[in-house]
Amino acid sequence: MVEAVYHLCKDSPIIKPSKKTSLLFRITFLVFAMVCGLYMLFVCVQQMRSSRIIDKDMMEGPFPRISLTELTVPLVHYPTPKTFNRCECAKNPVRFFAILSMQRSGSGWFETLLNSHTNLSSNGEIFSQRERRQNLSSILQTLDRVYNLDWFSSASKNECSAAVGFKWMFNQGLIEHHEGIVEYMNRRGVSVIFLFRRNLLRRMVSVHANSYDRYAKLLNGTHKSHVHSEEEASKLSSYKPVINSTSLVSDLKAVEDSVARALSYFSSTRHIVLYYEDLVRNKTKLQDVLEFLKLPRRELTSHQVKIHKGPLSDLISNWDEVHRSLDGTRYESFINNRDY
Numbered sequence: 001m002v003e004a005v006y007h008l009c010k011d012s013p014i015i016k017p018s019k020k021t022s023l024l025f026r027i028t029f030l031v032f033a034m035v036c037g038l039y040m041l042f043v044c045v046q047q048m049r050s051s052r053i054i055d056k057d058m059m060e061g062p063f064p065r066i067s068l069t070e071l072t073v074p075l076v077h078y079p080t081p082k083t084f085n086r087c088e089c090a091k092n093p094v095r096f097f098a099i100l101s102m103q104r105s106g107s108g109w110f111e112t113l114l115n116s117h118t119n120l121s122s123n124g125e126i127f128s129q130r131e132r133r134q135n136l137s138s139i140l141q142t143l144d145r146v147y148n149l150d151w152f153s154s155a156s157k158n159e160c161s162a163a164v165g166f167k168w169m170f171n172q173g174l175i176e177h178h179e180g181i182v183e184y185m186n187r188r189g190v191s192v193i194f195l196f197r198r199n200l201l202r203r204m205v206s207v208h209a210n211s212y213d214r215y216a217k218l219l220n221g222t223h224k225s226h227v228h229s230e231e232e233a234s235k236l237s238s239y240k241p242v243i244n245s246t247s248l249v250s251d252l253k254a255v256e257d258s259v260a261r262a263l264s265y266f267s268s269t270r271h272i273v274l275y276y277e278d279l280v281r282n283k284t285k286l287q288d289v290l291e292f293l294k295l296p297r298r299e300l301t302s303h304q305v306k307i308h309k310g311p312l313s314d315l316i317s318n319w320d321e322v323h324r325s326l327d328g329t330r331y332e333s334f335i336n337n338r339d340y
């Protein structure tokens with residue numbers, strides 16, 4: 001048979017059909033059919049195995065979103081931090097999470113809400129510092145410290161944390177090193193919370209205003225990305241950005257594309273997708289997050305105040321131009337949408 005295959009390669013039967021090659025063709029076909037049969041048998045056995053696992057998992061947990069990760073990776077951990085003793089909570093399981101988002105999508109507000117839970121520590125934007133995201137190994141080292149509960153921030157609750165994580169922006173090494181990060185997350189059972197904003201035009205206003213404030217420092221000479229009073233909010237929103245209406249459609253498309261790319265890169269992780277607007281409109285949605293992290297239900301609160309409120313026409317200097325360039329496009333809903 002080995003010789004036959006050898007001849008098949010050597011004689012190029014397609015060009016010179018003969019009795020010998022028709023025999024070869026039949027043998028090849030037979031081998032092909034056998035391989036197919038074996039493969040199908042293999043797939044069947046695999047499916048029978050995994051469906052048994054799914055049945056078991058369904059009976060054990062009420063949460064319906066089951067990913068491959070959930071079936072194969074332990075989602076609860078019992079870290080033994082180097083820097084302190086977990087004391088009476090040493091026997092409590094800990095879950096790992098990461099909030100993946102983009103700047104000005106409400107993640108600061110969302111994180112303060114989560115941190116109002118006694119058993120949750122979300123340690124902020126730890127990868128805003130460049131040296132921590134220099135290369136994959138510095139990223140993974142940082143992650144190890146966070147998930148071992150050896151990371152200290154104003155949010156860390158240490159002993160009795162039942163969920164620990166941080167927020168991570170796409171442009172902080174996350175997309176660049178996505179392959180290694182996904183591998184880490186799936187290996188260590190890190191759950192991903194995607195947080196996006198539906199109205200990307202409102203997000204753009206916030207991005208412009210925030211980068212303007214970085215220089216203008218409207219609040220007594222200090223730059224603020226988040227505020228805690230209406231007075232501060234109205235000062236910050238007094239700046240009305242000019243939006244480049246020529247590049248607007250392609251700029252919005254670029255943001256949409258990076259959201260789609262991130263979702264596809266991290267699709268194999270255990271994840272949940274949240275939208276800022278939905279959380280603002282419906283506080284019950286936050287309980288979905290607690291359920292996703294299997295934390296005891298609690299009322300979550302934040303003292304942060306929204307900076308940009310009211311219709312967009314009041315927030316953009318060249319509103320007419322912006323309106324004209326989005327009218328009739330698939331981004332039309334961004335201009336007609338009244339709040340948030």
Ligand SMILES: *[C@@H]1O[C@H](CO)[C@@H](O)[C@H](O)[C@H]1NC(C)=O
Nearest residue numbers: 130131132134135136137138
């Ligand atoms: C990765 O970055 C860290 C911190 O910046 C540095 O100390 C280390 O040498 C780098 N490692 C590699 C393999 O480049």
Ligand SMILES: *[C@@H]1O[C@H](CO)[C@@H](O)[C@H](O)[C@H]1NC(C)=O
Nearest residue numbers: 089092118119160161162296
């Ligand atoms: C939450 O924290 C409290 C102490 O603040 C602790 O008694 C309790 O066991 C913790 N719950 C979980 C699920 O870890």
Ligand SMILES: *[C@@H]1O[C@H](CO)[C@@H](O)[C@H](O)[C@H]1NC(C)=O
Nearest residue numbers: 218219220221222224231232
């Ligand atoms: C800014 O200054 C005003 C008055 O000068 C004061 O009332 C306000 O508290 C200050 N705000 C901040 C954020 O320091």
Ligand SMILES: *[C@@H]1O[C@H](CO)[C@@H](O)[C@H](O)[C@H]1NC(C)=O
Nearest residue numbers: 242243244245246247248250
């Ligand atoms: C607006 O965007 C266009 C296209 O990218 C660019 O050519 C132009 O310089 C921009 N205008 C301003 C004011 O930035």
Ligand SMILES: *[C@@H]1O[C@H](CO)[C@@H](O)[C@H](O)[C@H]1NC(C)=O
Nearest residue numbers: 281282283284285286287288
């Ligand atoms: C609010 O969110 C909860 C949880 O996701 C959902 O069950 C409920 O239907 C939502 N309510 C409204 C009015 O959309």
